[in-house]
Amino acid sequence: MPDLSDARSINLDACIKCSACFALCPVAAVYPPFPGPKGLGPDAERFRLEGLVLASPALEYCSNCKTCEVTCPSGVRVTDFILRARGKGAAEGQDFAQRRKPVAGGVSQAEYSRRAERRLVRHRLAWRQRLRDYILGRAEYLGKLGTVWPALTNAVLRQHLMRRMLEGGLGISSLAPLPAYARRLRLTAKNNPPELGVAEQPAVLYFPGCFTVYNDAPTGEAVRRILEHNGFRVIVPDFHCCGVPLEANGYFRQAAENIRRNLELMKPYLQKGVPVVTSCTSCGLALKEEYPRAAGSDLPDLGSRVFDLFEFLWDMHQAGRLREDFVPVEKKIAYHAPCHLKAQGIGTPALRVLRLIPGVRTEELDAGCCGLSGSFGFKKEKYPLAMAIGRGLFARARTAAGLGWEIGSDCGGCRVQIAQGAGVAAVHPAWLLAKAYDLPIVKVTRSRDYSEN
Amino acid sequence: MWDVIVIGEGLAGLTAALRAAQRGREVLIVSEGSSSLLHASGALNLGDFAQLAQLPGHPYQIVGRHVLDRAVAFFQDICPGYAGDSGAAKPVLTPLGTVRLAELLPRAFQATPLQTAKRIILLAPQGLRDFFPDVIRVNLGQAFSSARVEVKELALPSFRSWQEQGLGIAPMVYQRYWASAEGRAAIERLRRDLAAEGVAGFGETVAVFPGLAPDLDREPPGDEAGAKDLLPMVLMPSFPPAPAGAALAAALERRFLRSGGELWRGSRVVGAVLGSSGSYCAGIIVRSKGKDISLRARSFILASGGILGGGIVVGPARSAEETVFGLPLYAPADWTRPDFLGTQPFAQTGVSVDPELRPLDPYSRARLLTNVRVAGRTLAHWDPWTEHCGGGVSLATGYLAGELA
Numbered sequence: 001m002p003d004l005s006d007a008r009s010i011n012l013d014a015c016i017k018c019s020a021c022f023a024l025c026p027v028a029a030v031y032p033p034f035p036g037p038k039g040l041g042p043d044a045e046r047f048r049l050e051g052l053v054l055a056s057p058a059l060e061y062c063s064n065c066k067t068c069e070v071t072c073p074s075g076v077r078v079t080d081f082i083l084r085a086r087g088k089g090a091a092e093g094q095d096f097a098q099r100r101k102p103v104a105g106g107v108s109q110a111e112y113s114r115r116a117e118r119r120l121v122r123h124r125l126a127w128r129q130r131l132r133d134y135i136l137g138r139a140e141y142l143g144k145l146g147t148v149w150p151a152l153t154n155a156v157l158r159q160h161l162m163r164r165m166l167e168g169g170l171g172i173s174s175l176a177p178l179p180a181y182a183r184r185l186r187l188t189a190k191n192n193p194p195e196l197g198v199a200e201q202p203a204v205l206y207f208p209g210c211f212t213v214y215n216d217a218p219t220g221e222a223v224r225r226i227l228e229h230n231g232f233r234v235i236v237p238d239f240h241c242c243g244v245p246l247e248a249n250g251y252f253r254q255a256a257e258n259i260r261r262n263l264e265l266m267k268p269y270l271q272k273g274v275p276v277v278t279s280c281t282s283c284g285l286a287l288k289e290e291y292p293r294a295a296g297s298d299l300p301d302l303g304s305r306v307f308d309l310f311e312f313l314w315d316m317h318q319a320g321r322l323r324e325d326f327v328p329v330e331k332k333i334a335y336h337a338p339c340h341l342k343a344q345g346i347g348t349p350a351l352r353v354l355r356l357i358p359g360v361r362t363e364e365l366d367a368g369c370c371g372l373s374g375s376f377g378f379k380k381e382k383y384p385l386a387m388a389i390g391r392g393l394f395a396r397a398r399t400a401a402g403l404g405w406e407i408g409s410d411c412g413g414c415r416v417q418i419a420q421g422a423g424v425a426a427v428h429p430a431w432l433l434a435k436a437y438d439l440p441i442v443k444v445t446r447s448r449d450y451s452e453n
Numbered sequence: 454m455w456d457v458i459v460i461g462e463g464l465a466g467l468t469a470a471l472r473a474a475q476r477g478r479e480v481l482i483v484s485e486g487s488s489s490l491l492h493a494s495g496a497l498n499l500g501d502f503a504q505l506a507q508l509p510g511h512p513y514q515i516v517g518r519h520v521l522d523r524a525v526a527f528f529q530d531i532c533p534g535y536a537g538d539s540g541a542a543k544p545v546l547t548p549l550g551t552v553r554l555a556e557l558l559p560r561a562f563q564a565t566p567l568q569t570a571k572r573i574i575l576l577a578p579q580g581l582r583d584f585f586p587d588v589i590r591v592n593l594g595q596a597f598s599s600a601r602v603e604v605k606e607l608a609l610p611s612f613r614s615w616q617e618q619g620l621g622i623a624p625m626v627y628q629r630y631w632a633s634a635e636g637r638a639a640i641e642r643l644r645r646d647l648a649a650e651g652v653a654g655f656g657e658t659v660a661v662f663p664g665l666a667p668d669l670d671r672e673p674p675g676d677e678a679g680a681k682d683l684l685p686m687v688l689m690p691s692f693p694p695a696p697a698g699a700a701l702a703a704a705l706e707r708r709f710l711r712s713g714g715e716l717w718r719g720s721r722v723v724g725a726v727l728g729s730s731g732s733y734c735a736g737i738i739v740r741s742k743g744k745d746i747s748l749r750a751r752s753f754i755l756a757s758g759g760i761l762g763g764g765i766v767v768g769p770a771r772s773a774e775e776t777v778f779g780l781p782l783y784a785p786a787d788w789t790r791p792d793f794l795g796t797q798p799f800a801q802t803g804v805s806v807d808p809e810l811r812p813l814d815p816y817s818r819a820r821l822l823t824n825v826r827v828a829g830r831t832l833a834h835w836d837p838w839t840e841h842c843g844g845g846v847s848l849a850t851g852y853l854a855g856e857l858a
Binding site for chain 1: 454481485486487489491492614615618620622623625626629693694699706707710711715716717718719720721739740741742743744745746762763
């Protein structure tokens, strides 16, 4: 039987206009002018295919949560259409409308463009917003800068006046929970041998992601210890940002460059059969989706070699190779599945693995998107939307915490947003596993992840 | 390794998964997208069991009355909002204000109060999309000729910015508001105010409320003394994607997750791995991001839907294929008849099964797979639209599949 799944999903005709994506889009539910995924995606794509680039400002309001792709019963890649349209818009300077073909019987294309130029100024993203998106897209550089002297950076970012200036000058919300910087994750120095020996213990390549490296190093340490406890040597090349913040802010060329550089770092290990493990679900999604596309025939089975941490551990459990010498952990964990984990289509492996630990009780919060969506919720005009989107989740988290449940989520952004909206700290589920293995847990000083005003 | 993997998250799939989970099985549901219940009205039809069970090969003939009754009771236990007398068909409004009959309804959907009303107030939330008060008013007037129908606009402060921008508001968005504490209070206030200003006689004035999902978690109060100061209300289903359908899907999913089940949404099943004898399914192959994953279980339930759900794909020259296992399908020789909205033979296309819902070759009747059961639309020999039994067949076959898996 022919496998039509991929053909269907890039084929616009696969969209049957059922509006499931619109019905479940978190942004459309809270923001009136947002046309929704169907409108901006498959509907508008028909115009784009004809050369009519309607670079509506509404495109910027897609949070890239991928809920539409997960809920589409026809497998349409809705977010793909929207992000590509954003990229086109960025490349063409966000022209309001631009025809590629000459207007029949009308003005010449050149004249049309000139007139459009004069009209488009108010529709172009303001220079402040473009600068802001430039900055927020560069998580890696922000991280490197912020971790030079984390205490100072955090103190500055907590200054009310400073935040008001950032809001007025760049449009970064003064209320948004900018994650605090901390001591950088340092695994590369110790664990980055250039070559793998022949008779080596099995190795994994760990892709920690910018949040773990610059904001939450102890979680990275915990992940490393968990993998080492299971007999792996953990190799962490000096990876660059996975590229998701760049893409989300329209910088596709730069993201492609990051992807290329990261692939270069991975290649020698991938060729030796070393799998890649991520503990951040957005990096994981990018590594499974964007990277294989970019690598192409260079690394044909790259997607099948990338694993979310708990997906990896569950596979080991299925093969009977996971160390299950657990110390009982008497904890109740209320789990929030990040949107980008749902988009990976592997279910909730963290819950499966945690349920192996004696004493652990798990429940899923099952309350949709937290609202932050990476840099989306930090932007001044989007912060209120982000908080509205996450309202249901915050309420559930508060209730759960009140009943003694710990909140767990694999995404750093979700944890920051839950702290902001629910006033409750959340942990990466890896911590429970580290506790069950009785690993020497690095003391975590609770740096405040949100700036108070 | 799971005990049971259910393919498809429609009513049949969810019912099967819930029953299997209730019996202590480790259950996984894999679904390509959101549940097809999102496009359901929330009213479920059981149909004329006695008549349909006589049709050769009909799912009702295969499962029997007892299973249908148990399935309905099981469903009502999970969604108390659907509780009440079952069996008899009750009137329910359509999104255009006409009346149809259905056997399994949320109590709040039952349009019976309108039959004795003297005054019907059609509430019209401002900006509500896919809502046509003028058409509905006329249809209500014709259906309930002893009542006077009037339209009352609702302008809500929470939606002021939408209204100022002249934007339509989808029923799903309105439903989010109605479900909030503020929205619930607003509804209660409205019902109280309308009851206070109303004509004499309880039950003589009834409101019709569009785009509001019924509360499925609680059995609704009857029409006793306590509700005297609140205007009686009949909920009107919406066009899809409908809040009532979404609420039903959410209620079933929530119960499933709470009973320990796992749900993978957004992953399409692209194939199956059969054992060496070819009569046993060892696993299914799921297309996740970046890789195809093989999932193993002891038994499987195929509830992938029909043509709309993606379980059956039709092609030129009347080809029809079952998309997961490639099971041979029963398909009638003639597919279509000229009467567009009449009985269409192609609707009978599907998988033939034995008394335990296991797939058979439609012609030789040889059993094909011993640990796979089929439920819902994917089954052959029935037509949900002309037989008005979609809900009943989904519940009954889903329940039986979950019972046996």
